[in-house]
Amino acid sequence: MATTEAVPAPSVRRRSLLRPLAFVGTLSVVLGLLFGVPWWSLVMAGNEWPGAVQAVGTVVFAAALVVFPVTMFLGHGRRADWAARIGDTILGAVWILFVWAIAGDLLRLGLLAGGVADPVRSRVAALFTVVVAVGLGLWGYREAMRVPRVRRVEVRLPRLGAGLDGLKIVQLTDTHYGPIDRVAWSKGVTEVVNSLDADIVTHTGDIADGTPSQRTEQAAPLADVRARMARVYVTGNHEYFGEAQGWLDHMQSLGWEPLHNRHVVVERGGDRLVVAGVDDRTAAGTGLEGHRADHDLALDGADPDLPVLLLAHQPKQIDAAVAHGIDLQLSGHTHGGQIWPFHYLVRVDQPVVQGLTRHGERTQLFTSRGTGFWGPPFRVFAPSEITLITLRAGA
Template sequence: MSVGEEVESRPRRRASRVIRFALIIGAILLLLFGVPWWTLIVSGNDWPTPVVVIGTIVFAVALAGFPALMFTGHGRGHHDVPAKIADTMLGVVWVLFVWSIAGQILTGVLWAAGVGTPARSRIATVVVALIALVLLLWGYAEAMRVPRIRRIDVTVPRLGAGLDGLRLVLITDTHYGPIDRARWSRGVTAAVNALDPDVVAHTGDIADGEVAQRREQAAPLADIRASLARVYVTGNHEYFSGAQRWVEHMAALGWEALHNRHLVVSRGGDSLVIAGVDDRTAAGSGVPGHHADHEAALEGADPALPILLLAHQPAQIEGAVAHGVDLQISGHTHGGQIWPFHYLVRLDQPALQGLSRHSERTQLYTSRGTGFWGPPFRVFAPSEITLLTLRAAA
């Protein structure tokens, strides 16, 4: 192939990828909106014609408008009004999609039980609508509340006796975004401070939007207190929202931004290395100097000391194992956020939530997240502020 032919083929390959991506997204949206439309509007319900027409128009308009709202809201401009509409639509349609599938199963059961048409379809439709409504109202309340405290004891065999009982508070995935949660942020700060932490860690995804847009919501982070350290690493969403500016802003708020670096905390004559690495998406973000680098993060650290590593994604645990980390703390998964999305999360991540072991030395704690991304709902995946109490070996 000549140079000219090669150059000409690149745009064709890019165009092919764009078309393939668009077709996949289109198919997913047709399923997400189409299954609820079929279950609630058509599917043997025998509703009056005006109901069918109006219902079909509502679903068609939602399907057509959703991509534009999502792109406008979460594109470079981060326009909050379309983002709020698109995010809410996504949450509603996901819940309707999941329970519409269950509704079709219920219809089959009613058919087997001898219930005639259209009664069986209408019964299933009412059940689906009621369950979806209850879950969405409850899920909204769960998403907007200040998270409950989750208390976990973690034994770190290499931890010195002087650090036994160290109180580490983990917050993550605050996702300050289109819905103004400045008051919620102040509540989180109060809850963290009430735990009297030695170390507070934020493992990324601070916000969806630039510092200038989310400054007020993030401001209460400056008031969080810790006797030894406040530390932070980037998440994948920082790389849509000015990662380096968030690193600098967190430093301005008094946090140690562990941008592939570490610090050492000491108490009672014993010490602990606290290291942090950038998110695993950083290398492909185009932000200069950002990439996950465990070697740089641990350069100069005493290998005899125990290591606590901040890394946004549980999937970064392989690097932690390879570098002898004792405990990695992560977020990213949101615990699935809206059931049963956690099955999809597990395809990409080695852990969904909680404490897990990944080598003889290395443990991983995965938080379900302090805030929420996008849809303002949490269904069977409660948020958390985590108090990890580190214990030395007996």
């Protein structure tokens, strides 16, 4: 008996063809704007630069436009660190130029209203853009590469027992050990953490871009982190771009407690606190067996009368925390926007960009700006942090 193969419906075939075309089209528009706006503002517009200057400027922007997607693909798709360093730096630099080229164009309009003619008007705007962008780029690079400052936060938990009043928690998050060798930086972070004399040290995910074998040296100083009660870790979304289970195992080998949908209980002065953790919200979509954000499993066996500190990488996971009666969730992921004004785009995806917020009657959320940085080695108006959180008991 003859068999026939199912043939996809025309509408299905059209959708499968449209998706990659839509992606390529969107990417082309974004890249065209990112590189085209500063090119036009600095090189063309009404500047009336000599032809040689316009030619050189055009070649520079065109070369960057070609090199950028290639190095990003090689760097983050094929894990070639040299390419990632180039692509990430171009991304950060062109974003800063794009933002301040727009500001320069607004200045150009103001000068036009004031009666200033070209080429003076456009040259003043171009000079403004270059000076501000270069200044912020240099400052932002220094901010990204420095050991973070300590941010001190007090959080009052009504259900916390008096014996745990003053409990000190240090939060690390988004260290993103990656293409730039930051072994010395990692050692500096550990020294600062140990100086804070914490009861609990947490790492709320995005530990690295790469596998444990690639980032062994950068992560090694985490073994020297000291805490009186516990050192605990949960996965972020970037672990699922590499080896999530490998990082859980590696952190355990460094003496940390991986909270892979589980909890531990700490006690002081006769009072106890549940410290729980869940996988990143993207874990379930990876198909990795046993990986998903499972609050029920994380709290299984915990005394419901005890206060709960939850580690969950993304602020977006707060709704599940509220539903499970969590007292305080610690998150990262947002980097505080990392390079201004990117935080406006982050806010579209996440309920919070940074800081302490309340959700529902019981649950509070603290979102760190992150200890390290992802990709572009710049931080502009979004400083990194090592967070010291002091818990206080009572209403």
